[in-house]
Amino acid sequence: MSCGRCEKLPEIDFNVTDAYVDIPTEHHGEIFENVLKANKYDYREVDRGYFIKRLNFEDFISFLSNMVFNTVEQKDVKVLPIKAGESLKFSSLRQYKALVEWKSLYQGKEVASIIGESRIKTLFQPIVEAKTGEIYGYEALSRGMMKNGKIMNPEELFSRAKEMDLMFYLDRVCRESSIRAASKQGIKKRLFVNFIPTAIYEPSLCLQSTAKVLREESIDPEQMVFEVVETEKVEDFGHLNRILDYYRDKGYSTALDDIGSGYSNISSLMQLKPDYMKIEMNIIREIHLDSKKQELLDEFICSGKKVGATILAEGIETVEEYNYLKGKDVDLMQGYLFGKPEEVPIKEVELR
Missing domain, CATH: 3.30.70 (Alpha-Beta Plaits)
Known part of the structure; x- marks a missing residue:
């Protein structure tokens, strides 16, 4: 079914x-x-x-x-x-x-046509090893293409789809487009693919087509990391845990995005036992200058390590932020300092 x-x-x-x-x-x-x-x-x-x-x-x-x-x-x-x-x-x-x-x-006819015709362009942003700067994997980011060939603002695409009650469909199309694009680009490193938990009713049914695409593209389950977006909006942890269990049972890894984005009960999130925990950019921005952000980072790292999560700091834009984070127990990094999202993924990172 x-x-x-x-x-x-x-x-x-x-x-x-x-x-x-x-x-x-x-x-x-x-x-x-x-x-x-x-x-x-x-x-x-x-x-x-x-x-x-x-x-x-x-x-x-x-x-x-x-x-x-x-x-x-x-x-x-x-x-x-x-x-x-x-x-x-x-x-x-x-x-x-x-x-x-x-x-x-x-x-929202343009949004409906983007979804119906799967006019999704996938961009890949590198994720690097904190200690070495080598590429660990890529996050797949979806962009809707309008009929005139221009990219629709991602915020407009997703907000319109939500208003139109089309998030279920858009979320699926983006996931599958990301997987196919990664296969086409020959990506063999970790692939972080976003999903919105409220766009999934029953994982064993709603995620069938995604699993089918993964099989068709012969992608190794160990390569896949399914990343929860809008983590701070999660209300039904039981439902989210069922989704994460489904992914884990299939051999995929899971990640929680935007940790620190207005979410106070970090202990509830940690009960989900994610494989990766992404610290959001507002915590990272100029962290080398802000003692309160530094304290928050330490708390999040401590909580994540207790459940065995790999810590990923995102939104890094300056060498100063990078140098500060290298001295912390951060495993992975992501941000414009290492590379912007590109249709053809970069192979090496050169720090500016």
């Missing part, structure tokens, strides 16, 4: 002629009716809502969003599109969404 939640992109462009609109209060009813009449929509009232016939659904969503309901009301107004000649059934409820969700879907 596969996971349809992350493998099938929801249909966005419908051959729609009708729609049902459910409004939050009776007060909105009179106002809405007047607007429909003024704009000559063919409608009738049905069970506290309104059935509107013969419309262009995308234009209708734009009309409701821009001319009728404010941003607060858009969260409570529900819209059900109805295809031409189709009778209502239980499966129709999957398309019963808040107006704000429909607006996000149509405004």
